[in-house]
Amino acid sequence: MRGISKAFPGVRALDRVSLTVQAGEVHFLLGQNGAGKSTLIRILCGAHHPDEGEILLDGVSARLRSPADARRLGIAVIFQEFSLVPYLDVAQNIFLGREPSGRLPGTIDTRKMHADARRLLDTLGLRLDTRVLAHQLGIAQQQVVEIAKALSQDARILVMDEPTAALSDHEIERLFARVRALKAAGVAVIYISHRLQEIAAIGDRVTVLRDGRNVASLDAADATVGELVQLMLGRAVETTYRSRFCERPGAVMLAVNDLSADNGMRAATLSVRAGEVVGLAGLVGSGRSELARAIFGADRVVRGTVLFEGRPLAGGPVRAVRAGVGLVPENRKAEGLALSRSVQDNMLLAGLKRLFPSGWYRGASAVRLVDNVIARLRVATPSRERPVRFLSGGNQQKVVVGKWFVAGSRFFIVDEPTRGIDVGAKAEIYRLIEQLVADGAAVLMISSELAEVVAVCDRAYVMRDKTIVGELVRAELTESRILTLAMHHA
Amino acid sequence: MRSIPGIGYLLIALVLVFTAFGSGFATVTNGFNIGVQSSVLLLLALPMTLVIMSEGLDLSMGAVLSLAGVVLATLLMNGRSLPAASVAAIAVGALFGFANGLLVVGLGIPPFVATLGTLGIAQGLALVITGGQSVVGVGDALPALYESRPLGLPFSIVIALAAFLVFRFTFRHTPFGAYVSAIGGNRESLVLAGVKANRYHVGIYVLAGVMAGVAALLLTGRMSSGHPTAAIGMEFDAIAAVIVGGTSFERGKGSLGGTVIGVLTIGVLKNGLNVLEVPSSLQVASIGVLTIVALVIESILEPAARRLWRSA
């Protein structure tokens, strides 16, 4: 893939990225969240089309207009979000779209399909009846079926996105054996993972991406973990993160004790004081968003307590918002904003009950308040009536924060606040967080950008495998300490 | 899907109750009655299962069936041969099925509004063609065929069984069945697997139209005439049968076997209530209540499966 560029409205995902992979090579693709890895993969498998650049196969330019083209050219992908069909059985899922034809034209040879499926699963060390329906499988089992599905396409290029996230050591070992066999058979494997120690086990070459651009490509042999981490993080451009940190934190605003929820996160204990910015770091899938949703009441709490200003916080988002908690969700467009409605309508949504307890909505006072918040947050919008969909990523995020300003929240949970936002706007968001804390509020910030956590938070908790594994006070807060805690494996 | 859905037990219970109370219920002739009366409904419910599995709905089936029946009867009255007229009726069904497919898949119009529109159009056409009159003089080819008893069974039961076997075969042994479940369960993965999902999605609605045409053959044979509003409302019984049979609206869960049980449950319920001489107005309400009860049971069983899936 040479000189690939791709831009989405508001953000430039890929900027002239090149990636060359040899046959029979396991090529690691590294980069922080939002570095453009998944966009590159979607282009390779025909789901997206690049704005510029071309894809060469054996040196010849390949026409990749649809997933069908990709599959015909022998490109197979295992996505991070699962691609199984819930009410089809394991064999049907593995061979979806490529069912072995039976005696009569157009029919399937179901016996052969199930036999092949069982054979594939055996090579991956999974004892499973191929007639079981996908929705009855555990997460680890689903992951193995996904891998079996990709392997069954005997592809020439195999892409694996975080394949070992939910696997046990035994299953990982079987997977690596299989990958080595593929390598020997001349298959080119593109392997995406945050577990840097896996590079030593099976990696040949490594390419690092940051903010949609090539940073470096080097042989696995001469790449040390520390060096790779530096390349992934890079020296973020000197942005003014935070002028001063909080010396004297106020009273405990949020106290979470041994919290478990139905979304998989378990046994978390943490506390946040007024005036503090507390970080929540960890790798993808470590359960940070799940913890935030559990505190906010978006998902059902199974065990443990959440106390906000001394009072228990239970009963869903309605109670949390009324108590003064605000959530800036990870996925702005899906969970933070109503894109078709105006800036004003979005900003007022959370605060309606507080501003107009009688239920009568007074336009005049609403307008005054919204204009005040737009000015304070310096939201760049031609008018308060403008539908939010036309705003840039940074300004959309400001509207979400503005929503909680209007609601008078005193405690902000911000999930990946600066993801997909250009560098300039990031500084604005940091200034905003500082302003919040200065007014006596408290912030729990989830971020995958370690530099951001280190530079902005007073202290941070680190999560792994859906629970909190450590707390780093200001003095101990360095990127490598966070990463080692986050990646330390079993 | 493999085990007998909860509704199977309800069906057995109904049969026992009606045998005990209704005299003449548990006889061979009455069994044939239920079979014959349910056969037309099964022809509609089979494709409706696939439509609902793909998270869609087809309200136009009743009207399309009536229109196809009217076209069939008119052609037969004007002396056309049975095969030619039958092909024309099925073609009318296929045409409306294709139109539904285009509206839902092509233009992305929500299925129940699109088919509500085509319902009005099909019903309007039927009324305009016949001026409200029923079309008679269909000759004796069709009625004779309908009264014939291949393999000793009434013709319509044989057709319904044949249709079920064909559907079951395609559902189990051709990719079509898996693709329908994938369209409802995880459409993006089907596209990423390189399958032309739109083509199959439109195919589901065309199949619904074709089966409405085939059902028109049976109904016109049964009434030896075509009538513009003969089958209005049958689409509700078909939808009720599919839901009662355990097919759900989300995530591509569906079972043809369940639908057959659903159709029989409704057939037994109606027949039994007649035999028991319960006022017929209660029959309509009972089917409505039966549907809601089936939905309630399903929504209670469902969350367990849904929670597991969401945490993946």
Added chain:
Amino acid sequence: MTRLPAFGGVKLVARDLRFAARCSWLVLLTCTVTPAILHADGERIAVFTKNQTNPYFQMLRLGADNAAKQLNARVTHYVPTRPDSIPDQMSQIEDVITKRPDAAVFVPVDFKAVAPGLLKMNAAKIPVVNVTDRVEKGEIVTFVGLDDYNVGLATARYLFTKMNGAGGVVILEGVRGVQTSSERLRGFKKALEEFPKIKLLASQPANYQRLAALTVTENLIQSHPNINGVLAANDSMALGALEAFDGANRKVLAVGINGTKEAMDAIKAGRLLASGDNNGFVQGCIGTMAAIRRLRNLPVPKEVVFPATVIDSTNYKAYDLLDSQRSCPKWESVVK
């Protein structure tokens, strides 16, 4: 005052269950006791009517109940679950045949489309009395009903004479394609020929429904300011049209057919000019009586067609009875 159907309904259900229980016990009995004795009386008659919604058929069912009570027979009603649904009536016929009723009083949903059903009853040797809509094919013991053509003609003539033979008139047809409405329309058209100075302004179907008649008439009033008469194929539509004229603060001479209770009240109040007698109640009585007489081998004429009489302010008293007070006329008084 109309009896409260709700309680009646409940009573009906209870009676039915008891009846069903008794019936199954009875069947057991008949298997052991020779059937001949049973037929002395207590015959079981199945009554098929078109729908639940038209008051005319409700009157017919009441007539049948009344006649059965008088002659000590038992009646069960079968009404399609969906109004006027042909497949539903076909299924009910098949279900009833397995119950082997002694006779059937049969009002077909569609006189052409339900022929196969009738043939099945003939095959099962169940004597069928055809009521209201005359069936095209199939053996029937007798046809009891109204000569729709003549009652249409008589009612139209009555209206035109009251309009002293001049002025504009509007026709509201019934359900297109149903025999009663096409026959009545033919009668209306024949009457028009006899009154040349009566001008037919418009003729639209309103499906025997009151709301449809109201909307259609409201629109017709706009396009024809000089409507003097409304000729409706049934009372519901006539009264719907009157509501429209009230809504437009205009008076009009309106006539309907069926002689329903509501029409009687309207005639009494002077709002409705007249209504062609198509008394469902009497048809129910005579139809059931004919079936019972046939079972008791008493003579039954080939057809019983009621004369076309028009009910107006002078003779409505004979028809203005409460349901409960109504009782069937003697067979001899009706059948000459």
Added chain:
Amino acid sequence: MKRLVFRLAAIATIGAALSVTTESFLTLTNLLNVLRQASLTFLIASGLTFTVLTAGLDLSVGANVGLSACLAGTVMQSTGSVALGAATGLVFGAGIGILNGLMVTLLRLPPFIATYGMLWTLNGVTYWFMGGDTIHGFPAGFRALGSGYWLGVPVPIYLMAALLFAGVVFTRYTTHGHEVFAIGANREAARLSGVPIRARLNLVYVLSGAMAGLAAIVYLARLNSAEADIGEPLTLPAIAAVLIGGTSLFGGVGSLLGTLIGALTLTLVVNGMNLLAIDASWQPLVTGVIVILAVWIDVMTRRRAEATI
């Protein structure tokens, strides 16, 4: 606002075409007549609009009108008091709305399948309850509500105006109104902003049921009788009016004024067909085509809007 202007232009063209083809169209009495017929469709469609705003739907409105009218009529007849009868109609209408709401919120059933099941259940109950009877003959004062005049204008039109006013106030000047729009635009975002989703959805379905109950009373007055199948032909036109009015099925976009315009457009077409003496059997065909056209425009505008995200 742009969308409403486009729809007003559509009405003007239909009106102009009709006034040219039939001389009796452009008379005051006919326009009032159209307004009155439209006001009845609007009664049902207004409640329906709220359910569509939350990306839901209430298919049981027609059957609701049928049952509520029959019950109200029976009570009015037996107790002789109009007020009690009207109250029964409203209470039952709202009660059915509560049932629909519970099925959507507690059982999390897709709205259109829940209300579709309710539609057939209500039909059955109404047929059984009425058993073919009709109830007729209501006091003149009550009938004025349906067919009476006041200052030369049919009474239902005042009711329509009052409902429109109340609806606009609710959507624009109450917090609940804003929350209903937010739920339709992005339900998860609304939930995570502390909007009580269940309460608002129940409210919306109760409103739809209550409006059907109110419509039942007006139809009772207008028809001066209660029959079992009174509601059957009312559901499709109400849905058509909402869609033609620009309220999007995907939720979050729409207005009551739009629904009123939708009701007017539909009634104009039917009125025109009657005046041009076009056979009544064409009406289901034309309504079907209009519904598909309206939704297609809705999908197109939505696609163009989404393209800019």
